[in-house]
Amino acid sequence: MLRRNLLPPLPGLLAFEAAARHASISRAAAELHLTQGAVSRQIHQLEAQLGVALFHRVRQRVVLTDPGRIYAGELRPLLRQLGETTQKVMSFAGAGGVLNLAVLPTFGTRWLAPRLGRFLAQHPQAGLNVATRTEPFDFDAEPFDAAIHFGAPHWAGAACHPLMREEVVALCSPAYQREQRLRRSADLARAVRLQQTTRPLLWAEWFAAAGQPVEQAARGPRFEQFAMMAQAAVHGLGVALLPRFLVQDEISSGALVVLPGPRLQGPEAYHLVVPDARAHNPLVQAFQAWLLQEVAADGLTPAA
8 A cells, every 4th residue: 555644755765866976065056956045945844754864964065974875876776667668658648559568589689679750650640668577577567568489378367469480591601601611511519619508409400300310419618698699609619509580680791601401490480479368459450460561571481
């Protein structure tokens, strides 16, 4: 239950936070466009409500007391969160609504972000907020209208709409291929194999598909995200197994070459996950239709 009698006035909190950050009443007043007297009065009123001194006054400076230091440390993230929440709500002022989207980091950076301009061009009145998430989350606890998910089509309280499958190939820099003489899939058994943290069995699956099981296939430098592993491969650290559509630019430019061997296409796929409460939202539906158009235009394998 919200205890309103314990909530101080916002101007006093802002005055205190600014004075604590600057260790100066005058600098806080300049930031807040108030007089020094007004800032001092607001801080005195706050101290009176709390029943503790928040500052020691030392000449022209103010120094936090122990309670003041605790209060400032707890208050700053709350004010920051209030500002961010207010900004999100203000984004609803547009006639087209706002889409709050959670995406996988590399998918968002490499594939989605370069295409979002086309979606916004079709929906010029819409707002868009994009954040990254690497694991399924509770839509009731997170402010998202939809999410991009890779894996099995299961998410509590939401529907998973299939988008596309991925083709995983082995890649390295042209220089690394020449230096290590990587001409056949069997040659990769002696190469440095870059590992993706969330897919520890990927190299074992690749060698099995090549008909050449290798002991300790999971040995090698480990990376949390495909984007980092792609850069490591570009700079000659070893061979990476990567979804081809995420590194098409590097392949086209010659920074990475596709090595001989199988093209893995597992049972899992990318999905647009929509919580049940947002299933009939027009902007979410428009985004889903646009995503499917982009998948088809890119020639990717549908996940239906």
